[in-house]
Amino acid sequence: VPPDARAPHIAVVGGYEASAAVDADAETVGRLLAAAGAIVITGGRQGVAAAVSRGATEAGGLTVGILPGRDRREANEWVQVAVPTGLGETRNALVVMGADAVIAFPGRYGTLSEVAFALLHDTPVIGLGAPEVEGVVPAATADEAVRLALLSVTRTP
Amino acid sequence: VPPDARAPHIAVVGGYEASAAVDADAETVGRLLAAAGAIVITGGRQGVAAAVSRGATEAGGLTVGILPGRDRREANEWVQVAVPTGLGETRNALVVMGADAVIAFPGRYGTLSEVAFALLHDTPVIGLGAPEVEGVVPAATADEAVRLALLSVTRTP
Amino acid sequence: VPPDARAPHIAVVGGYEASAAVDADAETVGRLLAAAGAIVITGGRQGVAAAVSRGATEAGGLTVGILPGRDRREANEWVQVAVPTGLGETRNALVVMGADAVIAFPGRYGTLSEVAFALLHDTPVIGLGAPEVEGVVPAATADEAVRLALLSVTRTP
Amino acid sequence: VPPDARAPHIAVVGGYEASAAVDADAETVGRLLAAAGAIVITGGRQGVAAAVSRGATEAGGLTVGILPGRDRREANEWVQVAVPTGLGETRNALVVMGADAVIAFPGRYGTLSEVAFALLHDTPVIGLGAPEVEGVVPAATADEAVRLALLSVTRTP
Numbered sequence: 003v004p005p006d007a008r009a010p011h012i013a014v015v016g017g018y019e020a021s022a023a024v025d026a027d028a029e030t031v032g033r034l035l036a037a038a039g040a041i042v043i044t045g046g047r048q049g050v051a052a053a054v055s056r057g058a059t060e061a062g063g064l065t066v067g068i069l070p071g072r073d074r075r076e077a078n079e080w081v082q083v084a085v086p087t088g089l090g091e092t093r094n095a096l097v098v099m100g101a102d103a104v105i106a107f108p109g110r111y112g113t114l115s116e117v118a119f120a121l122l123h124d125t126p127v128i129g130l131g132a133p134e135v136e137g138v139v140p141a142a143t144a145d146e147a148v149r150l151a152l153l154s155v156t157r158t159p
Numbered sequence: 160v161p162p163d164a165r166a167p168h169i170a171v172v173g174g175y176e177a178s179a180a181v182d183a184d185a186e187t188v189g190r191l192l193a194a195a196g197a198i199v200i201t202g203g204r205q206g207v208a209a210a211v212s213r214g215a216t217e218a219g220g221l222t223v224g225i226l227p228g229r230d231r232r233e234a235n236e237w238v239q240v241a242v243p244t245g246l247g248e249t250r251n252a253l254v255v256m257g258a259d260a261v262i263a264f265p266g267r268y269g270t271l272s273e274v275a276f277a278l279l280h281d282t283p284v285i286g287l288g289a290p291e292v293e294g295v296v297p298a299a300t301a302d303e304a305v306r307l308a309l310l311s312v313t314r315t316p
Numbered sequence: 317v318p319p320d321a322r323a324p325h326i327a328v329v330g331g332y333e334a335s336a337a338v339d340a341d342a343e344t345v346g347r348l349l350a351a352a353g354a355i356v357i358t359g360g361r362q363g364v365a366a367a368v369s370r371g372a373t374e375a376g377g378l379t380v381g382i383l384p385g386r387d388r389r390e391a392n393e394w395v396q397v398a399v400p401t402g403l404g405e406t407r408n409a410l411v412v413m414g415a416d417a418v419i420a421f422p423g424r425y426g427t428l429s430e431v432a433f434a435l436l437h438d439t440p441v442i443g444l445g446a447p448e449v450e451g452v453v454p455a456a457t458a459d460e461a462v463r464l465a466l467l468s469v470t471r472t473p
Numbered sequence: 474v475p476p477d478a479r480a481p482h483i484a485v486v487g488g489y490e491a492s493a494a495v496d497a498d499a500e501t502v503g504r505l506l507a508a509a510g511a512i513v514i515t516g517g518r519q520g521v522a523a524a525v526s527r528g529a530t531e532a533g534g535l536t537v538g539i540l541p542g543r544d545r546r547e548a549n550e551w552v553q554v555a556v557p558t559g560l561g562e563t564r565n566a567l568v569v570m571g572a573d574a575v576i577a578f579p580g581r582y583g584t585l586s587e588v589a590f591a592l593l594h595d596t597p598v599i600g601l602g603a604p605e606v607e608g609v610v611p612a613a614t615a616d617e618a619v620r621l622a623l624l625s626v627t628r629t630p
Contacts, residue, residue: 011231040239054327066240072256072280073562074168083198083223083240086257090543090559091436092409095429097227100243113408114449122405122425135428146200229404237458240560248593250564254593271606272566272589279562279582300430325517328569355554380554388482397512397537398556400571413543414557437543458520 006157007091009156010040013098015116016107016132017049024107027130028053030144031105038152043068045097046077048086050107056082068097095119103151105141106132126154167197167312170255171291172273173207173264181264183288185210187301188262193220195309201224202254202273203234203241207264212237213266223252252276260308262298263289318402324354324469327412327460329430330364330421330446338421341444342367345419346457352466357382357428359411360391360398369394382411386396409433417465419455420446440468482571486587487521487578487603488501494580498601499524500616502576507534509623514539516568516587517548521578526551537567561608566590569586574622576612577603596623 006091012035020028032054034072035042042058044051046067059080065080070093077084089094094112098120106117106125113133120127121137129138130147139154141147170194177185182229189211191200199215201208203224216237224238227250234241244250251269255261255277261284263274270290277284278294286295287304296311298304324347325462334342341452347369349356356372358365360381367448376402381395382402385417391398399458408426412418412434418441419433443452444461453468456463474620483506484545491499503525506513513529515522517538526536538552541564548555558564565583569575569591575598577588584604591598592608600609601618610625 042382054261062396064240065408066242068242074257083221084257085225085242086221087253088256088561088563091433092406092559095409096242100231100241109430111436115429118429118432119405119424120431131224138426154207245406247402248590249402249563252563252566268593268608272586272593275582275586276562276587279586294598296580331544377553382556390570397535398571399537399539399556399567400568401558402570410556410558413559414555416543 009040010152011043012040012151012155013043013101013102013104013116013120014050014054014107015045015097015104015109015113016117017109017113018047018049020053020107022130024050027144028107029057029129029146032057032059032063032065033061034145034148035151036061038148039063040152041066042148044081044099045070045112046081048078050109052078052080055139066100068093085100085104098125099123101125103128104154105130105147105151106138109134126151128154136137166259167195167259167309169197169198169308169312170200170261170273170277171207171211171264172202172254172261172266172270174266174270175204175206177206177210177264180224181207181288182210183303185264186214188287188305189214189216189220189222190218191302191305192308193218195305197309198223200254200258202227202251202269204240205235209235209237222258225250248272253254255282256280258282259312260285262287262304262308265289265293283308285311292302324352324466325357325415326354326469327357327415327418327425327430327434328364328368328414328421329411329418329423329427331423331427332361332363334367334421338364338445339367340366342421343371343431344445346371346374346377346379347466348371348459353377354466355380357411357415358395359384359408359426360395362392364423364437366392366394375396377465380414380442382407400454400455405429412439413437416469419443419444419461420444420452440465451467458461474562481509481574481575481623482514482572483511483622483626484572484587484591485516485521485525485578486516486568486575486580487586488580488584489518489520491520491524491578495602498609498615500528501580502601502619503528503534503536504532505616505619506622509530509619511623512537515552516541516567516583517552517563521550521580523551525546537571537619539564562586569596570594571589571628572596574599576601576610576618576622579603597622599625
C-alpha cells in the first residue's frame with residue numbers, strides 16, 4: 003500500500019538542540035502521528051527533527067525531511083524521503099508549507115520563522131512548550147499536541 | 160519496511176503535454192524504476208510527470224512530486240509524497256537537486272531548465288528523445304534509459 | 317555618483333496596513349535613512365514599505381523592493397529598484413538578507429517572519445512599536461530607530 | 474534624479490570566465506545600455522557579469538547584481554545594488570525574472586538555465602555568440618544586441 007497523499011501531513015518543528023525531556027516528547031509525537039496514519043514533515047536534521055522522525059519511523063510511519071542544503075546525506079537517518087532544497091534557512095517556509103497542521107517544540111529563531119510562516123498561511127500551530135506567539139494553540143502533553151493537531155486537520159474544509 | 164533514503168533517487172522530467180508514445184514510454188520508465196527499487200522524483204503535475212508516477216505507483220514504487228504552487232492538491236493522483244514549494248517554475252531547480260540521475264523526455268523550456276540545472280551540478284542526465292544539450296547521454300528506449308540512469312548512480316562515488 | 321555598495325543597507329519591515337501614526341513614522345524613517353546615505357530595502361508593497369520608500373525617495377535616497385511576485389509593476393511607486401522573486405511570502409527571508417540592520421514596525425506574521433530571519437542570521441533588529449521578540453532592540457521614536465540602526469552597522473566588524 | 478522603475482531593465486548573462494573578446498563586448502554592452510538609460514541586471518559575480526557592470530557603471534548607469542550567496546560582499550565592485558539571495562544557483566531564475574529582455578553571452582549550464590527561464594516566461598533573449606536554443610534571437614555585434622534588446626522592450630505591450 004503506497005503512502006497516501008490524502009493522509010494528514012503534520013510538520014513538527016523545534017530546535018537543533020533538544021533537552022532529554024523534549025527529545026522524549028518529540029519521539030512520542032512521532033510515534034503517535036505514525037500510529038494515526040499521518041505523514042511527518044520536518045527540517046530533516048538534528049534535535050527535534052531527529053527525535054520525531056525516529057519515533058515515526060520506528061512506529062512504521064512515513065517521514066519527509068525538507069533540507070537546507072543540496073545534499074540528501076545531510077538528513078538524519080530516520081528521514082525516509084529527503085528533499086534537498088539548497089535554500090539555506092529560507093527552506094523553513096517550505097517545511098510548514100506542505101503541512102495541514104504544525105506542532106512546535108521549543109526552538110530559537112528558525113523555529114519562530116516556521117511558526118510565523120504557518121500562521122501567515124492560516125495553518126494551525128499547536129505549541130508544546132513552544133514560542134508564545136498569538137495564534138499558537140498550547141498543548142500540555144505530547145498526546146494532547148497530536149490530538150489537537152489531528153483535530154485541526156479534520157476541521158479544515 | 161520504510162522507503163530507503165539510500166535507494167537510488169531518479170528524477171524524470173519532460174513536458175506538461177505528452178504524446179501517446181511518450182506517455183507509454185514514461186509509464187514504462189516509472190514501472191522499471193520502481194521494480195529496481197528507485198524512488199521517482201518529478202515536478203508532480205501532468206504529462207510526463209503523471210505518466211511516470213502512474214507507472215511507478217502501479218509497480219509498488221515510491222513517488223515524490225516537487226510542486227510549483229503552495230497546495231498539495233495540485234499534484235497528480237500518483238504522487239505519493241507531494242512537496243509544495245510556492246516557488247513557481249523556479250522549483251525546477253529542486254526537482255533535479257535531490258536526484259542521483261535524471262531521465263529527460265521531450266519538453267519545452269521548463270524541461271531545458273531542469274536539464275541545465277542537473278548538468279550544472281554534475282548530475283548525469285539520460286535523454287529519451289530529449290533536448291540535444293551537450294552532456295546529455297542519449298538512450299534509444301525506456302529500458303535503456305532506466306539501465307543507463309541506474310548505472311550512472313552505481314558509478315557515482 | 318553611483319549608489320555605493322558600501323553604504324549602509326537598512327531593511328524596514330512592517331504591516332501591509334499602517335495607521336496614520338505608523339505611516340508618518342515610516343516616512344520619517346525613510347527620510348532620515350536617505351539623509352544618512354543609507355540604501356533602504358523593503359518588501360516593495362503597500363503600508364509601511366510604501367511610506368518608508370516615499371520618505372526615502374523624496375529625500376533623494378535609493379530604495380530597493382524585494383517583491384513576492386514575478387511582476388515589477390507590483391512595486392509601489394517609490395521603489396526605485398524592484399526585484400521580482402516569484403517566491404511568494406518566502407521572499408521575506410530575502411528582504412532582510414541584504415541588510416546590515418533592520419527596523420521593524422508593527423505588522424503581523426509576515427513581519428514576524430522577517431524579524432525571525434534577521435535574528436537567525438545575527439542581523440540587528442530595532443523595533444519601533446514592533447513585535448516583542450527577544451533580541452529586538454526597542455526604540456521610542458523614528459529618530460532613535462534610525463540612530464540605533466546606523467550605530468549597529470558601524471559596530472559590525 | 475532617482476533611477477526609474479519604468480526604465481528598461483535588461484539582464485545580461487554569460488559565463489564566469491570570459492575571453493578577452495567577450496569581456497570587451499560585455500563592457501560595450503554595459504556602456505550602451507547605460508547610455509540608453511537602461512538598468513542592467515546580472516548575477517553579480519565575475520566574468521561577463523563583471524565586464525558588463527563595469528561598462529555600465531563607467532557610463533553612469535545603474536547596475537543590480539542578484540547574488541547566489543548570503544553576503545553582499547560577493548558582488549563584483551561594479552555592482553551598485555547587490556541583492557543576496559542565499560539560493561545558490563537557483564537564483565539564476567531571479568536574474569532574468571526582473572528583466573524586460575535578456576542579452577546572453579557564451580556560458581555554460583548556468584547561462585543555459587537563465588536562457589531557459591527567460592524563454593519559459595516569454596522574455597525576449599538576444600544571443601551574442603550564445604547558446605543555440607530555439608527562440609533566441611542572434612545578434613552579430615554588441616551594438617546590434619543592445620539595439621535588439623531595447624527594441625524588444627518597446628514592442629512589449
